[in-house]
Amino acid sequence: ETGVTQSPTHLIKTxxxxxxxxxxxQSGHNTVSWYQQALGQGPQFIxxxxxxxxxxxxxxxPRFSGLQFPNYSSELNVNALELDDSxxxxxxxxxxxxxxxxxxxxxxxxxxxxx
Amino acid sequence: AQKITQxxxxxxxxxxxxxxxxxTYDTSDPSYGLFWYKQPSSGEMIFLIYQxxxxxxxxxxxxYSLNFQKARKSANLVISASQLGDSAMYFCAMREKRTxxxxxxxGTGTRLTVIP
Numbered sequence: 001e002t003g004v005t006q007s008p009t010h011l012i013k014t015x016x017x018x019x020x021x022x023x024x025x026q027s028g029h030n031t032v033s034w035y036q037q038a039l040g041q042g043p044q045f046i047x048x049x050x051x052x053x054x055x056x057x058x059x060x061x062p063r064f065s066g067l068q069f070p071n072y073s074s075e076l077n078v079n080a081l082e083l084d085d086s087x088x089x090x091x092x093x094x095x096x097x098x099x100x101x102x103x104x105x106x107x108x109x110x111x112x113x114x115x
Numbered sequence: 116a117q118k119i120t121q122x123x124x125x126x127x128x129x130x131x132x133x134x135x136x137x138x139t140y141d142t143s144d145p146s147y148g149l150f151w152y153k154q155p156s157s158g159e160m161i162f163l164i165y166q167x168x169x170x171x172x173x174x175x176x177x178x179y180s181l182n183f184q185k186a187r188k189s190a191n192l193v194i195s196a197s198q199l200g201d202s203a204m205y206f207c208a209m210r211e212k213r214t215x216x217x218x219x220x221x222g223t224g225t226r227l228t229v230i231p
Contacts, residue, residue, distance in 0.1 A: 042222050058218065104162070
């Protein structure tokens with residue numbers, strides 16, 4: 001158990017809809033990262049939030065957006081869903097520190113299917 | 116160029132034997148970290164082991180050890196005394212310090228099957 005929880009576990013949407021995924025980070029962690037894992041692939045970095053500010057972004061379009069709240073929980077929002085957005089979405093929390101390993105601990109993910 | 120390469124899509128190992136999962140990486144950043152994660156069919160990525168680029172010794176965590184060969188840019192995971200519960204996908208990942216963000220670059224993974 002990593003203490004990172006994601007909801008919902010599964011979600012089915014249709015093309016063009018919008019979706020919000022949620023993540024509660026591990027106690028004491030200040031950073032949340034989101035990843036997209038397509039079937040048969042390794043996770044791809046979407047973006048990261050550190051103390052409520054975006055702290056890096058991967059190669060994803062602006063319709064992927066996020067928030068981090070004062071309690072360090074986070075949301076991932078995807079607008080105008082496309083079929084290729086079908087994937088496992090993983091949230092990871094970490095404690096960002098100078099010179100540390102900054103190990104990311106993952107939740108069990110949200111499996112999104114876009115029809 | 117791929118930052119992380121895992122060339123073994125699938126591996127089989129007999130229970131109680133040791134197995135090595137290969138990982139090579141590509142970076143020009145002198146400061147980086149290497150990670151291995153296990154992903155069972157449930158989907159959760161489980162952290163196994165970490166190696167920093169300046170660490171002098173190879174990392175070990177219980178039955179897991181990391182064979183770090185810096186000049187060859189390889190970071191192979193060795194699992195000793197394999198157990199049936201070790202059957203899963205294994206991902207190698209890297210973080211580069213210069214990016215500022217704490218994001219990980221993952222390989223495509225190796226599916227390990229432990230045979231009774």
